[in-house]
Amino acid sequence: MDILLQQIINGLVQGSVYALVALGYTMVYGILGLINFAHGEVVMIGAMLALSSLTALLGWGVPLLLALPASVVLAMLGCMVLGYGIERIAYRPLRHAPRLAPLITAIGVSIVLQNLAMMIWGREYHAFPQLIANTPHNIGGAIINNIQIIIFILALAIMAGLMTIVHRTRLGRAMRAVAEDQHAAQLMGVDINRVISITFMLGSGLAAIAGIMVSANYGLAYYYMGFILGLKAFTAAVLGGIGNLRGAMLGGLLLGLIESLGAGYIGDLTGGFFGSNYQDVFAFFVLIAVLVFRPSGLLGERLAERA
Amino acid sequence: MSLKIPKCFPKMKPNSKSKLLLIAFGIALLLLPFITDALLGRGWVRIVDFAMLYIMLALGLNIVVGYAGLLDLGYIAFFAVGAYCYALTNSPHLAQAFPVVFHLGVHLPFWIVLPMAALIAGGFGVLLGAPTLRLRGDYLAIVTLGFGEIIRIFLNNLDAPINLTNGPQGISFIDPISVMGVSLNKTQHFLGIAFPSVHLYFYLFLAFTALVIFVSQRLERSRIGRAWMAIREDEVAASAMGINTRNLKLLAFAMGAMFGGASGALFAGFQGFVSPESFSLTESIMVLCMVVLGGMGNIAGVVLGGVLLALLPEVLRNIVVPLQQSLFGRTLIDPNSLRMLLFGTALIVMMLYRPAGLLPSRLRRRELGGDEPAAEESVYDVTH
Numbered sequence: 001m002d003i004l005l006q007q008i009i010n011g012l013v014q015g016s017v018y019a020l021v022a023l024g025y026t027m028v029y030g031i032l033g034l035i036n037f038a039h040g041e042v043v044m045i046g047a048m049l050a051l052s053s054l055t056a057l058l059g060w061g062v063p064l065l066l067a068l069p070a071s072v073v074l075a076m077l078g079c080m081v082l083g084y085g086i087e088r089i090a091y092r093p094l095r096h097a098p099r100l101a102p103l104i105t106a107i108g109v110s111i112v113l114q115n116l117a118m119m120i121w122g123r124e125y126h127a128f129p130q131l132i133a134n135t136p137h138n139i140g141g142a143i144i145n146n147i148q149i150i151i152f153i154l155a156l157a158i159m160a161g162l163m164t165i166v167h168r169t170r171l172g173r174a175m176r177a178v179a180e181d182q183h184a185a186q187l188m189g190v191d192i193n194r195v196i197s198i199t200f201m202l203g204s205g206l207a208a209i210a211g212i213m214v215s216a217n218y219g220l221a222y223y224y225m226g227f228i229l230g231l232k233a234f235t236a237a238v239l240g241g242i243g244n245l246r247g248a249m250l251g252g253l254l255l256g257l258i259e260s261l262g263a264g265y266i267g268d269l270t271g272g273f274f275g276s277n278y279q280d281v282f283a284f285f286v287l288i289a290v291l292v293f294r295p296s297g298l299l300g301e302r303l304a305e306r307a
Numbered sequence: 308m309s310l311k312i313p314k315c316f317p318k319m320k321p322n323s324k325s326k327l328l329l330i331a332f333g334i335a336l337l338l339l340p341f342i343t344d345a346l347l348g349r350g351w352v353r354i355v356d357f358a359m360l361y362i363m364l365a366l367g368l369n370i371v372v373g374y375a376g377l378l379d380l381g382y383i384a385f386f387a388v389g390a391y392c393y394a395l396t397n398s399p400h401l402a403q404a405f406p407v408v409f410h411l412g413v414h415l416p417f418w419i420v421l422p423m424a425a426l427i428a429g430g431f432g433v434l435l436g437a438p439t440l441r442l443r444g445d446y447l448a449i450v451t452l453g454f455g456e457i458i459r460i461f462l463n464n465l466d467a468p469i470n471l472t473n474g475p476q477g478i479s480f481i482d483p484i485s486v487m488g489v490s491l492n493k494t495q496h497f498l499g500i501a502f503p504s505v506h507l508y509f510y511l512f513l514a515f516t517a518l519v520i521f522v523s524q525r526l527e528r529s530r531i532g533r534a535w536m537a538i539r540e541d542e543v544a545a546s547a548m549g550i551n552t553r554n555l556k557l558l559a560f561a562m563g564a565m566f567g568g569a570s571g572a573l574f575a576g577f578q579g580f581v582s583p584e585s586f587s588l589t590e591s592i593m594v595l596c597m598v599v600l601g602g603m604g605n606i607a608g609v610v611l612g613g614v615l616l617a618l619l620p621e622v623l624r625n626i627v628v629p630l631q632q633s634l635f636g637r638t639l640i641d642p643n644s645l646r647m648l649l650f651g652t653a654l655i656v657m658m659l660y661r662p663a664g665l666l667p668s669r670l671r672r673r674e675l676g677g678d679e680p681a682a683e684e685s686v687y688d689v690t691h
Contacts, residue, residue, distance in 0.1 A: 035445045037452075090655055101658045103378050103448050104599060108654030111592055115647045119640060227588075231453050238446075277464050284453045291446060292438040 002141025007264040008257065009139070013148045013217065015256020016155035020210040021233030022240070022248035023162060024203030030179045030243040031199050032095070037106035038086055039207060040230015041113035042079050044223060046208030047215040048121050050075035051128055058129065068131055075208040082113075083204025084197055092193070110227075117223040125222045128215040151213045158209065159249050162202070166245060175199060179243070228280055232259075235287040241297025250298060258282055336513065340506040352505040358617035359512035360574055365597040365613040366519045366606065367566025372595065373604035374532060375559035376539030377440070378448040381455025382594055385564040387462065387586035388431055389424035389571025391472065394581045396420050397482040404470040417484050421572050428568020429561045436560040441553050447560075455591050462583040477582025484576035486511065491576075508577050515573065519566060523606050526562075535559050536604070589647060596650045599657050602664025611666055620646055 021043055028036045053074045057067035090105040132150070136143045166172035174195045177185040186192050214229065215221040236255040240247025263279040290297065335342075343351040364386060371379045395401055396415040415423075435454055439447045466474030483504075484491050491507040502510075526532045534555050537545040546552045575581050593616060601612025623642040631640065657664065 035449060037448075090659075093659055097658075097662065098376075099444055100372075100376055100378055100603075101662055103445060104595075105655045105658045107380060107448075107592070107595075108651045108658070111647055111651030112655070115644045115651065118644050119648075228456070231449070231456065234449055235453075278460065281457050281460055284457050287450065287453060288438055291442060291450070295442050295446075 003264065004261075005140055005142035007260045009142050009144050009148070011257035011260035012253060013144075013152050013256070014260060015236075015253035016152050017210050017213050017217070017252075018229075018233050018236045018255050019249045019252025020155055020158065020206050020213070021229060022236040022252045023159070023245065024207050025234050025237040026240075026242055026245060026248040027175075027199050027203050029237070030245075031175065031196060032091070034091065034102050035106065035234065036086075036091075036200075036203075037103070037230070038090075038109040038113060039203065040226035040228075040233065041110050041117070042082055042086075042204050042207040042226070043211040043214070043229055043233075044117060044221075044226030045082060045113060045211070046075045046079045046204075047128075047211030047221045047225065048117055048126075048223070049078045050208070050212045051126055051215065051221045052121075054129060064131065072209070072212060075212060076205045079204040079208035079211075080201040083200040083207075087197055087200040092196075110230075114223060114226070121223055123223065125220050128219050128221050130219065131216060147216055151217060154209075155213070158206065162206070163245065165202075171195070171198065232280075232283040235283045235290075238287060238297055239290050241299040244297065244299050247297050247299035254298075255283060255286060258286060337510075340509045352503075352509060354618070354621055356505055356508050356512055356577065358614060359509070359516050360570055360577070361594065361597065361617040362610055362613035363512070363516055363519050363570040363573070364567060364594045365601070365609045366516075366523055367563045367570065368594050369563075369598050369604065369606070369609045370523065370526065370535075370566065371559055371563035372598050373602075373609065374527065374535040374539065375556055376535075377444060377556060377560060379451045379560070379563065380448050380595065381451035381453070381458070381588075381591055382563070382567055383586045383588075383590040384451075384455045384458040385428040385431060385567030386571040386574065386590070387458055387581075387583075388428040389568030390575040390581045390585070391462065391478070391571075392424035392427055392568070393420050393572035393575035394478040394481050395471075396423070397576070398478050398480050400473060400478045400480075404473075414482055417486060417576070421569055424572035425565040425569040428571065429565035432561040432564025433557060436557045440556045440560065452588075455586075455588055459583045459586060462586070472583075475583060477580060477584075479580045481575055481579045481581065483579060484508075484511065484573070512573065512577075515569075520606055520610070527604075527606070531555065531558065539604075592647070592650055592654075596653055600653055600665060602666040605664065605666055608664045608666030612664070616650075619649070 021039065024039050024042070025036060028034060028039070050071045053071040054067060057070060058064065062070070086109055090109045091102055094102045094105060132146050134145050134147060136145045137149075164172075166175060174185070174190045175198075177188065177190055178192050178195045182192055185195075210229075211221075211226075214225065232255060233252065236251035237248045238251070239255055240249070240251025242248075259279060259282045262282045266274050266278060339355065340352045343355060364382070367385075368379060368382045371377050371382070396413050397420060398413075401413045435450060436447070439450045462472045463475050465472040466476075472478070489507075491504060491511060494501050494503045534545065534550045537548065537550060538552050538555060542552055574585075578585075597612035597616045598609050599612070600616065601610065602608025620642065623646055627640075627642050627645060661667075
């Protein structure tokens with residue numbers, strides 16, 4: 001029983017990170033109808049920027065309480081600039097091109113970012129500094145540590161904040177208007193280019209936080225981490241219904257649960273034939289299953305809900 | 308709209324001059340291994356052989372991306388399926404892994420394995436395409452991207468508890484290809500001329516490349532090919548014209564997969580060894596880059612792209628590394644990551660500035676390019 005609880009806790013923590021990344025996919029998809037393949041790499045860049053700035057700041061003797069928020073902010077700013085640049089260079093000129101064109105530039109951007117990161121930070125795995133005393137807490141036999149608690153709560157808070165932005169502010173209204181009908185929104189005086197840029201920047205900011213969370217949780221950062229994470233977050237977005245904000249959150253949490261429960265029990269279920277090294281495969285089968293049985297996702301692509 | 312006949316139908320009757328050129332080109336191709344041998348040295352024929360494999364792959368992907376307009380980001384997975392098909396049926400591995408069932412080892416003839424590899428890869432294509440192709444094109448891209456990754460996870464992990472793929476070590480001691488009793492693995496003598504193994508493979512691959520080009524050309528002009536292009540240009544209009552878009556897209560995808568599988572079988576026989584790391588995302592992107600760079604939907608363009616990019620790593624190794632050595636005294640950027648960086652940049656730059664490729668097909672240029680007043684600018688354009 002405590003193993004089950006442990007897997008659920010791990011799944012929820014991992015899932016909340018997926019949800020943050022999935023929000024980035026879903027926001028861009030909602031507005032542009034485009035899969036931003038490079039989003040996973042933005043997550044990676046966020047983690048790497050945070051790692052570098054944190055090491056530098058700590059190296060200069062800046063106290064942790066100051067260095068941590070500073071490096072988070074730096075990483076977010078860096079990623080926002082990156083997101084803005086990606087949209088400007090690779091997507092905006094192709095907004096009216098055939099669909100194949102932006103898909104190809106998207107994968108191109110992703111390759112470029114990954115290899116740039118490899119040149120800058122190298123091929124090796126970097127140890128992410130342990131920031132908080134990692135006291136384990138025992139909940140009904142399962143272990144949860146401080147970082148996991150912070151990740152989960154912070155992710156929920158950020159999601160709530162994003163919902164407020166989208167549903168309560170003027171900017172959010174503009175975003176929803178652009179998602180529903182770009183031309184009509186433009187006629188109503190919405191500056192769609194600005195709204196699209198801001199959407200990319202918001203998504204990239206979330207990606208930076210997610211990247212830091214993943215690295216802090218596993219204690220690792222490496223140039224390749226964005227690829228699989230991006231793929232899974234995309235699956236989460238599709239699972240919840242791509243273009244739907246609540247769907248991305250639900251999909252992220254669900255995918256995290258499916259993955260950790262699946263990895264925990266696949267060995268028993270298949271009589272030891274498949275082991276937990278197939279963990280990365282679950283997301284893929286979830287994706288296929290959703291596309292076969294419910295392509296619009298769990299919550300559907302309700303237009304009014306799209307951000 | 309003017310009534311000028313578009314130039315997309317070139318003169319069908321080749322005049323005697325172009326015929327001569329074609330023959331000269333053919334002879335040059337046939338002599339190519341000897342020429343490279345004499346000019347560049349031994350190793351280069353092998354590089355040319357690999358270039359031909361890549362050209363075959365690119366032509367296969369061209370059916371999917373170029374003709375039908377579907378983005379396949381995990382194309383190398385089908386190559387992997389084909390390669391492992393050949394490897395399993397032509398190596399001592401199965402005999403070692405399952406001594407009870409295959410105590411004599413499995414050694415199927417080349418002409419059985421090749422179609423089998425193609426069919427199995429095509430089957431995987433159908434499995435993957437069937438759920439995704441009725442949906443938006445973007446889903447296919449991401450599903451193929453995922454498939455390309457998980458096939459490696461399976462190849463890496465299916466060594467236990469049943470040793471099917473031998474895991475990360477891969478399968479070695481694969482039988483070389485032998486055609487009509489002639490093994491391509493040792494030097495053969497014809498008409499008093501010695502043909503080393505790499506030369507023999509060159510001719511085999513040349514024949515297959517010619518076949519793939521021929522099939523692509525016939526497909527392009529067939530009813531099916533025209534239907535693919537109609538789908539690519541406007542799926543709604545195509546389906547209104549009575550085209551079964553889903554089945555035809557599936558056919559394109561499966562056919563591309565079959566070409567990939569067949570090339571994979573050739574690769575396994577040529578290399579004599581397969582391991583999961585030969586089938587990384589990098590390779591998929593490289594093949595995609597060949598198609599995009601050369602010109603989607605245009606056979607000559609794709610071949611050009613294949614030649615350019617297959618030779619690029621050698622060029623980088625021979626130019627960039629010494630250049631950096633002499634400039635900075637050490638290698639700052641290793642040629643491999645530089646290559647990937649160039650691929651990514653090429654994909655972006657090509658789409659932005661020359662979306663129809665270096666050698667665009669005429670139809671494709673009209674669709675993607677800006678030489679005609681673009682209808683997309685109209686206010687009636689419904690954005691997706």
